[in-house]
Amino acid sequence: MNTQHTQLIRGLGLIAAISVNVVNIIGTGIFLKARVITCNVGTPGKALLAWVVAGLLAMAGALTYAELMAMKPRAAGEYGIMRDAYGRPMGFIYGWTQFLIARTASAAALAVGFAIFLNDLVGGALRHTYFQYTLPGGHVLSFGRLQVVALSAIIVTTIINCAAVRVSGGVASVLTGLKVLLLLGVGLGAFFYSGGEWGNLALQNAGGTCEGVPITTGGMAGFAAAMLGALWAYDGWNNVTFLAGEVKNPGRNLPFALIGGGLIVMGLYLFVNLNYYHVLTPTQVADVPASSSVAAEVVRRLLGSLAVTLMAAAMMISSFGALHASILGTARIPYALAKDGLTFKALAQVSPRTHVPVRSLLVQGVWACALALSGSFDMLTDYAIFALTLFYALVAGSIFIFRRREPDAVRPYRTWGYPVVPVVFLTVTGWLIFETIRNNPERTGIGLFLILLGLPVYWFLLRRPEQSNK
Helix, strand or coil, X not given: CCHXXXXXXXXXCHHHHHHHHHHHHCCCHHHHHHHHXXXXXXXXXXXXXXXXXXXXXXXXXXXXXHHHHHHCCCCCHHHHHHHHHHCHHHXXXXXXXXXXXXXXXXXXXXXXXXXXXXXXXXXXXXXXXXXXXXXXXXXEEEEXXXXXXXXXXXXXXXXXXXXXXXXXXXXXXXHHHHHHXXXXXXXXXXHXXXXXXXXXXXXXXXXXXXXXXXXXXXXXXXXXXXXXXXXXXXXXXXXXXXXXXXXXXXXXXXXXXXXXXXXXXXXXHHHHHHHHHHHCCHHHHHHCCCCCCHHHHHHHHHHXXXXXXXXXXXXXXXXXXXXXHHHHHHCHHHHHHHXXXXXXXXXXXCCCCCCCCHHHHHHHHHXXXXXHHHCCHHHHHHHHHHHHHHHHHHXXXXXXXXXXXXXXXXCCCCCCCCCHHHHHHHHHXXXXXHXXXXXXXXXXHHHHHHHHCHHHHHHXXXXXXXXXXX
16 A cells, blocks of 8 residues: 555644644533532532542543653554554454444534534524334434434534644634633623622522432532533543644644643633622522523523523534534544554545545544434443543553553653552542443443454454455
């Protein structure tokens, strides 16, 4: 294979690399989780503490990843770490799970979310269904305007990402700017709201309805549940690692992107949540219905009837930005697998003009569209949550393997606080894995089955004639 047509180029600068992370992290969690977290812990102080601790945990992961990615800045970064630390079979299983289940299902969910928020913006005009079909077992397949918009969002972001990586990075920077301005606007509006009261920070939830929140008793169980909610809002802190092979000056810029992006998001989250409590008491926060959000209630008090329109537009921007970053990063996984001979070699081809893995992007787009139409992405993502958390731990844990196995390797960045910081990250991640298994044994069992299903596929691929002739 001509290496000229299989090599990515380093076209992603520092600002774009930070943006790829920030735009993927800031989704809907900052708008939706404040109510849940308040119900879990009862007071603004404990809620803010949950946001801080979750942010610090994500930062511990970023600090650990920073050393690994600066040392091995390759395409689909996490895949390369898994392969080098644990062997080719584990590398393939990682790529199999991420591409076929986890990240493409997440992209499908983001696209459908974008369509739903657009439907809210246009007053329900997208509810029309062209046809629907009930499968054996009761699962309903439907196709209508919502699905058309969702598929269009996937197609548009796929086309954008077929351009040179610097173009995709520029789009990510613009979308990040819009998200940051949006959060600053909500936070500053709440800060200057004349009807607010900083004394709300000293109050406690007293009789709030907490619709749909199972844990409202406080204590360690409540704080653990609050942490899980906050961690969901920080998820995506590792997105730039998938583009490690395309970041300029990776020894410097990858650590800056991981750490700097995390700090930016943590600062924004704390700023916005602090000002939520300036406008609303903890009980009023807990009374917000599950169909709405604390952010929407705050904006309603600031702008009245314009709140619904503004929040629908805000959710659309958040969903589209996260979808763009997800499509951009995930496409590097099949490309890296193909480069290693672990999937169809055609996927290792890059465009001679843009040096982007266009075929990988197109295959990913088709699969994400199929998941969006099937409606099964939420189920697949639920099953894969255990796997995703497990892979976080395995990738982070490899820092100890490489420190022992390659003590003299060039490390442009060394993890601050080593070995304490990685141990803290692994300890908390291990606790989350244990809680996931304990609370959802059936879901994690199916998730593990889907992961291990990659093994027979791996063995089949190794037996291909083109592999045996190597």
